Amino acid sequence: MARTRLIQAIHDAVVEEMARDPKVIVYGEDVELSIVGDLRGVHEQFGHDRIRNTPICETTLTGMAVGLASAGYHVVVQMMFSNFLYTGMDAIGNQMSKLRLMTGGQMELPITIIATIGGGSANAAQHSDTSYPMLMNLGGVNVAVPATPADAKGLTKTAIRSKNPCFLLEPNGRGGELGEVPDGEYLVPFGKAAVRREGDAATVVAIGRMLKPALAAAAALDAEGLRVEVIDPRTLVPFDEDCVLSSVAKTGHLVVVDEARECCSAASQIAAVVAEKGFSLLKGPIRRVTTPNVAIPYAPNAEAHVIPGEARIAAAVRELLGRTENHRQGVPA
């Protein structure tokens, strides 16, 4: 166990998996010096055949992953910002997510695609998207959204050992955050959510980068006497429905916090699942706290305006529970 930065946790996971399995091959644009920082220095250890810089050609990077995986390798592609997945989308949407079914189960495509998601860094609209809704809709790929350094390590290792295409979506701007990370063999299973804070007043599901403001909101609400349960799903595909439903059984209220745009967001999907399978558990409507259906603006104040933050999350919980700011206890109104 050691205090480790999130990008270092991903780095360590990739290095450990490369050392464990010589079939793990890594490539991407600038992976050697690594703009995101997660793979910096890996090439010094493993050399050009195992990890290398590519030209800028996302269509080919995702497509080559399909071919290289077909040739028996486990491919790790670092795509930088998840916006660049749009450029490389054919091989994702038409090939890797479908070929196993289309070949009658002949193909196994162990591919891990790493990219950052989310805004908050004044990177403007083309470098700030939270683009997992399109991936979730494909059906044939796993989607992991680590929010802590430990999960970043454990989910990366699970992804690299998977026999299926997996997206590991790093929270943008959180790469430097520190957390306790177990040494060595540490795998986080897909499809197992984590309860980050226990409570009985309402369930708040917070995805990836949204965990931090959700926990901050929960702390503020605690001071008002509202004990909120905060769930980090950790993977969106597969999704741990049981964890969310059993929390809602306890609290009767659900808020889903998602940095993706509202339309067809992960929050929409989670809300639908709970409405279908847990309607009788609910004491009120489900609330989605998402980015509105807009491009992420550049100006930091405008960005903060559209991306969900602590205040909006807390307000959604209060509103659900019929509270106003005046109910705050021990805090000047």
Next chain:
Amino acid sequence: MTATGLGDNPQRSHAGDGPSPAEALRLFETMVLIRRVEERLRDDSAAGKLPGAVHLYIGEEAVAAGVCAHLSDRDYATSTHRGHGHFVAKGGDIRTMMAEIWAKREGICQGMGGSMHVADISKGILGANGIVGAGLSIATGAAFGARLDGDGKVSVCFFGDGASNQGALMETLNISTLWQLPVIFVCENNGFSEFTPSAEVTAGRIADRARAFSMPAAEVDGNDATDVWRAAGEAVRRAREGGGPSFIEARTYRIQGHFEAESFVLGTGRYRSDEEIAGWRQDNDPIARFRSRLVSDGTASAAQLDRIEAEVLDRVNEAVAYAEAGQPADPELAETLMFAPEES
């Protein structure tokens, strides 16, 4: 002609020379097999027996046959929406291919892929593909794997003149040259991209696109099996020996419509004349040309070739009977096949 005995190991063939008699007969057989399969698909499609559309390769057989003659099951190939010929030439089983096109459980993809997606991974056939140009990067990735394995495997990408206008061609020409990958790009220039004549949408000479990357590029008569065989032999040898990628532009002609039942879609619309099609059919049929050469240079007698043709027809009929008698696909597979089971 090369010395005898090469027929069993295509990898030992010498480019520059023509195929040995044994190799020539196998080329002939492969082309005839593709033709008979395709004719049967044409007829069964017209009779409404096939659930989906088929894109036929009639008239282009020399390309698949001439290239795949140099490949073994260990080598990779990616194919196109017009992929039956590549599947057959690369050694795919015509019974399970037919069953696939008939949407049967016995199909090579258990009925989940169909005509545009026939694949046999065990034979390095990474699949026909419904996305024009998708094979470029997949073949390049497989070639990267072959390069890392370092055991002389190669990867072939078949694609059309239409696909050559996808940006991915430039990306893959670049990366395969940089990384010296054992990939052979085989552009089947059949003159059309759906209903659009190639010249209307394709600037310059396609092979020049490869030359811009200093990649060896050959332009061959795609209806001349020997010509294709020679160019492919040289490209495959170069790739196996670590000499990097090559490009072959094979000029050919699509005899059938873009897909069967094209006329229903076109109505009265036309994009080529009947005379043009008839001209290619009569004067430039790759199988007829190769057959008369085999007879005239004494490689085989007409009777010998007739026998091969008859045997092939029997095999095709048997394959169709197998497909027809197959079980309907299992609909539940759609739910169980999406993900590979993880080791627990």
